[in-house]
């Protein structure tokens with residue numbers, strides 16, 4: 001089975017399992033797990049952040065960070081189809097009590113959109129308190145934010161007195177794609193979340209980093225949300241291993257994604273623009289009357305798993321556990337089933 005549904009489907013490598021087995025651990029709710037401490041220090045350093053906190057998932061990282069920025073009834077500005085709104089079970093509404101406003105664009109937006117969307121603290125408004133950026137943007141097809149656009153958004157946020165959060169679940173991919181250091185992409189944000197369990201291949205774990213006062217607030221919300229873990233060094237060791245050994249190879253995933261897009265570009269009934277494949281995600285539009293789900297099912301019958309993320313859109317994600325040959329085989333199978341469906 002070739003699984004391109006997500007970069008979360010990877011399994012720990014033998015070397016990662018060894019790192020897990022050898023991890024020195026302690027009770028992290030008491031702040032006594034040396035491996036968790038080391039991971040937090042490593043990520044803080046990589047992101048140029050004052051402090052960092054290990055959490056079980058990217059969802060928790062985003063949610064406690066945004067909860068630390070916004071009080072109930074306040075508003076979070078987000079891009080179109082942001083993960084923290086679309087794929088986190090309504091947590092911003094249910095747990096933070098925050099209102100969200102999606103800014104127009106492809107997931108990315110500019111400072112002008114922030115200024116236009118901003119609501120001041122008048123009695124009858126939900127005052128805007130934070131703006132959240134997603135880099136790379138998942139539903140935007142793994143799109144990378146150009147640094148000038150980030151600066152434009154950060155300048156608008158600063159002028160308006162808004163907090164800033166970076167959902168960097170795939171910040172590692174943005175860094176690999178641009179050649180920029182993660183800390184250069186994180187610069188200027190008050191809080192940053194990063195995932196170890198996506199392209200980096202750890203079994204679980206994310207980190208929320210940023211200004212010390214906000215990370216301290218996140219620490220309390222982590223416990224409140226049920227994310228205080230005990231001998232979590234078992235997981236942190238996998239994260240440290242992933243950071244050391246799986247970051248540089250992300251460029252391979254990006255090359256594979258581009259090859260998949262190129263292979264599919266001329267297939268009748270499918271639409272994909274290889275030039276828009278910047279990282280490890282390939283979005284493929286399916287022409288009516290075919291449904292994306294029908295193509296998913298036909299691929300699965302041939303041992304290739306991909307996702308239908310809307311009735312007419314497929315998503316393929318490359319990762320550590322699929323090499324070039326597996327990616328090319330998946331593209332060939334999708335091309336074939338698309339042709340048969342015409």
Ligand SMILES: *Cc1c(COP(=O)(O)O)cnc(C)c1O
Nearest residue numbers: 057058059060083134138167169
């Ligand atoms: C995967 C993802 C997250 C977090 O997801 P978890 O599954 O909770 O770890 C957050 N943001 C983006 C953009 C993601 O792709």
